[in-house]
Structure formats: structure tokens, C-alpha cells
Amino acid sequence: xxxxxxxxxxxxxxxxxxxxxxxxxxxxxxxxxxxxxxxxxxxxxxxxxxxxxxxxxxxxxxxxxxxxxxxxxxxxxxxxxxxxxxxxxxxxxxxxxxxxxxxxxxxxxxxxxxxxxxxxxxxxxxxxxxxxxxxxxxxxxxxxx
Numbered sequence: 001x002x003x004x005x006x007x008x009x010x011x012x013x014x015x016x017x018x019x020x021x022x023x024x025x026x027x028x029x030x031x032x033x034x035x036x037x038x039x040x041x042x043x044x045x046x047x048x049x050x051x052x053x054x055x056x057x058x059x060x061x062x063x064x065x066x067x068x069x070x071x072x073x074x075x076x077x078x079x080x081x082x083x084x085x086x087x088x089x090x091x092x093x094x095x096x097x098x099x100x101x102x103x104x105x106x107x108x109x110x111x112x113x114x115x116x117x118x119x120x121x122x123x124x125x126x127x128x129x130x131x132x133x134x135x136x137x138x139x140x141x142x143x144x145x
Contacts, residue, residue: 003101003108006031010087013065014130017079024068024075031086032105033122034077035061035136043068043077045105048117061122061136064105080135083126092125100136107131117143 011031025042028034034043038059046061063084066076078084086092092107100120101108107123119142123131 003103003106003112004086004090004092004098006106007087007089008067010085010089010129011063011065012085012087013076013078014083014085016082016133018065018082019062019077019079021074022068022077024073025071026068027070028064028068028075028105030064030067031084031090032064033061033100033107034064034105035059042071043075046100046120046122047102047104048100048113048120049102059136061100062133063123063131078133080133082133083130084133085128085130087129091129092123092131094125094127096125097121098123098125098131113143115143119143 008030022043025044033046035046036059062077062079065078068075098107100122126132
């Protein structure tokens with residue numbers, strides 16, 4: 001099962017907690033999984049290959065439900081326990097756990113991660129092309145070769 005292919009125009013916030021005035025550290029598209037930097041308080045695209053523990057999901061995370069054109073732009077982030085529709089193109093499977101992916105801001109099932117990737121649980125499929133955002137679980141586990 002490959003990484004989710006998310007179409008920004010199909011991303012819809014359904015319910016749950018949201019940070020409505022998140023400050024971006026870079027350009028962010030709706031549907032991307034983002035994490036909050038512990039150093040500057042801005043939100044960045046998550047990346048399981050990142051040398052930064054923040055970007056690999058060791059800090060607060062969520063799914064962007066609004067876009068940010070660039071650094072310092074404000075946008076909305078669906079926080080843990082929120083339900084987000086990712087759309088028909090993504091087709092998340094109910095009961096499937098999704099992890100921070102190789103692609104910046106992406107989500108993928110565990111089988112899609114490669115050797116050396118940090119395995120950080122981020123969301124779970126709940127049906128209806130939706131996921132529930134989870135508290136990121138970053139135990140420092142790296143996919144073995």
C-alpha cells in the first residue's frame with residue numbers, strides 16, 4: 001500500500017481540536033502532516049528522513065487544513081483527535097495506521113517506509129476517506145535495513 005496521494009482541494013476539516021492561527025516556517029499545502037518546532041514555535045512539513053527530531057515528529061503535530069504561502073503565514077492545523085477528510089484520491093483505509101512519510105508532509109503505511117526512516121505514528125484511517133489525527137508517537141525507532 002503506497003503513501004497517501006492527497007489532493008489539497010479535497011481536504012476538509014470535520015471535527016475536533018484545531019489551532020486556527022498556526023505560524024508557518026515554510027510554504028505548506030492543505031493535507032500535509034506538519035510538526036511544531038520546539039526552537040522557533042513555527043510549523044514545518046514533517047519528514048521521516050529529517051535529521052531534526054522536530055520534523056521527524058518528536059514534537060506536537062497535526063494535519064494542515066489550511067494552506068500557507070510561505071514562512072510566517074498563518075494557517076489552520078487539525079490537532080490530535082481531530083477528524084480530517086483527505087479525499088477520494090488519498091483513500092485512507094479504515095483501521096490502517098499512517099506514519100510520517102519520506103515525502104515532506106506526507107503520510108504512509110508502515111510498509112512504505114524505507115531502511116533508515118524514523119517510524120512516527122501520526123494518524124489512523126477511520127473510513128469515508130478520513131483519518132483521525134493521533135498524538136505523534138516517536139519512540140526513536142528506525143526502520144532496519
